[in-house]
Amino acid sequence: MYDSGKIIAGLLVFVSIIAFPFVYNIGADIVKPEPKIDTPVIQQMAVKQCVEPKEFMRAEHMQLLNKWRDSAVRDGNRVYVGSRGDHYNISLQNTCMHCHSNKKEFCDSCHNYMAVKPYCWDCHIAPKENSL
Amino acid sequence: MSIDRRQFLKIAGVSTLLGLGTAAAVNGIRRDDVEASQMEPGPDALKAKRWGFVVDMSKFKTEEDYARVVHACHSIHNVPDYGNPKDEIKWIWKDDFEHTFPGQEDTYMAAEMKEKPFMVFCNHCAQPPCVRVCPTKATFKRTDGIVMMDMHRCIGCRFCMAACPYGSRSFNFRDPRGKDESGRPFIKELNPEFPTRTKGVVEKCTFCYERLAKGLKPACVEASGGGIVFGDLEDPNSEVRQLISKHYTIRRKPELGTQPSIYYIVGGNENA
Numbered sequence: 511m512y513d514s515g516k517i518i519a520g521l522l523v524f525v526s527i528i529a530f531p532f533v534y535n536i537g538a539d540i541v542k543p544e545p546k547i548d549t550p551v552i553q554q555m556a557v558k559q560c561v562e563p564k565e566f567m568r569a570e571h572m573q574l575l576n577k578w579r580d581s582a583v584r585d586g587n588r589v590y591v592g593s594r595g596d597h598y599n600i601s602l603q604n605t606c607m608h609c610h611s612n613k614k615e616f617c618d619s620c621h622n623y624m625a626v627k628p629y630c631w632d633c634h635i636a637p638k639e640n641s642l
Numbered sequence: 643m644s645i646d647r648r649q650f651l652k653i654a655g656v657s658t659l660l661g662l663g664t665a666a667a668v669n670g671i672r673r674d675d676v677e678a679s680q681m682e683p684g685p686d687a688l689k690a691k692r693w694g695f696v697v698d699m700s701k702f703k704t705e706e707d708y709a710r711v712v713h714a715c716h717s718i719h720n721v722p723d724y725g726n727p728k729d730e731i732k733w734i735w736k737d738d739f740e741h742t743f744p745g746q747e748d749t750y751m752a753a754e755m756k757e758k759p760f761m762v763f764c765n766h767c768a769q770p771p772c773v774r775v776c777p778t779k780a781t782f783k784r785t786d787g788i789v790m791m792d793m794h795r796c797i798g799c800r801f802c803m804a805a806c807p808y809g810s811r812s813f814n815f816r817d818p819r820g821k822d823e824s825g826r827p828f829i830k831e832l833n834p835e836f837p838t839r840t841k842g843v844v845e846k847c848t849f850c851y852e853r854l855a856k857g858l859k860p861a862c863v864e865a866s867g868g869g870i871v872f873g874d875l876e877d878p879n880s881e882v883r884q885l886i887s888k889h890y891t892i893r894r895k896p897e898l899g900t901q902p903s904i905y906y907i908v909g910g911n912e913n914a
Contacts, residue, residue, distance in 0.1 A: 577681070578681075579794060581681035582855075583790065583792045583794070584782070584784075584790075584792060585681065586683060586687070586784060586786070586851060586855065587681035587682050587683050588683060588684050588687065588855040589681065589682050589683065589684045589685075590680060590681055591680045591681075591682065592680075599684070600681070603834065603835060603836075603837065604835055629840075632840040633793060633837040633838050633839055633840050634837045635720075635832055635834050635836075635837060635838065637834070638834075
């Protein structure tokens with residue numbers, strides 16, 4: 511093999527750069543985010559449930575929010591009938607955040623962990639939180 | 643080893659069926675997500691075929707009458723005040739006769755009419771030019787006649803501002819959540835029930851769609867004390883149609899063919 515020294519050295523550098531993040535995080539204490547739902551409104555609820563089951567909300571809340579947005583803004587349909595048959599006012603600020611008034615501990619904990627930056631709060635007003 | 647045409651077609655057919663079958667099976671297993679039929683208008687929502695306004699200018703007498711209406715609208719919709727006319731955001735504002743009804747001014751017109759400010763806002767045209775030019779359908783016409791803005795889609799190209807013959811649209815050159823040099827926030831007091839806008843989008847009057855959905859009158863109608871009346875223009879028994887049939891009304895720039903939905907009752911206190 512011609513230039514084997516250069517090639518192997520180059521490969522070593524390449525592999526070490528690619529592997530660096532994995533090696534760096536070995537043994538690091540990575541805490542899975544646990545979105546908190548202990549807001550005053552939720553605590554007062556007799557049955558603690560969101561508009562849809564927890565598993566659905568966890569996986570599909572972004573699709574649901576998109577549907578809500580299109581329904582409220584474009585079709586003017588402001589009432590959502592959940593799969594359990596109950597009715598909800600379609601509004602991020604007034605329905606979602608009424609219960610989940612802890613945006614930092616609820617929304618942000620997962621979004622930061624996943625490094626996603628939804629632009630909801632460029633326009634929508636986040637609930638006032640006590641910054642402890 | 644080679645295969646003949648017959649074998650090739652067999653293999654191709656079977657693999658196509660397998661592929662389609664697997665896709666169908668996978669889609670079937672996946673939990674079906676939200677259906678559009680799960681959304682409905684609220685029980686109190688006000689409905690119409692074509693929403694419109696009648697503005698009775700005789701009810702606007704003092705400066706206070708105008709300011710009250712403007713404040714009612716701008717405060718609940720978090721309309722920013724950038725403090726200079728170049729960046730001004732207007733949902734509802736006042737303008738003089740010459741600029742409200744250009745071409746209809748006259749040398750011998752009563753001075754009172756000439757100088758009287760008129761309440762102007764989005765005409766929610768039946769043939770809206772802003773909707774025709776919008777490249778993203780961010781502005782669109784609802785089935786009830788409201789010319790709506792979907793801020794999520796607006797890319798800030800400002801074609802609609804060029805297209806609107808009434809100047810009803812304003813562009814956010816600055817961040818509405820920001821502050822000016824002296825630290826004064828552009829939005830004096832946030833209404834937590836309504837979103838703000840962001841830098842780089844166009845905004846305008848939305849006929850208080852969020853209030854109609856709850857069964858409430860538009861904010862300007864509520865604050866005007868009878869100066870602004872709203873209703874269904876397609877319903878001959880509605881209040882607006884009654885007013886239009888009893889009074890002589892004019893609309894802004896009807897010659898452009900945009901079919902504005904705001905009718906003005908002018909002509910002094912007697913509504914001659």
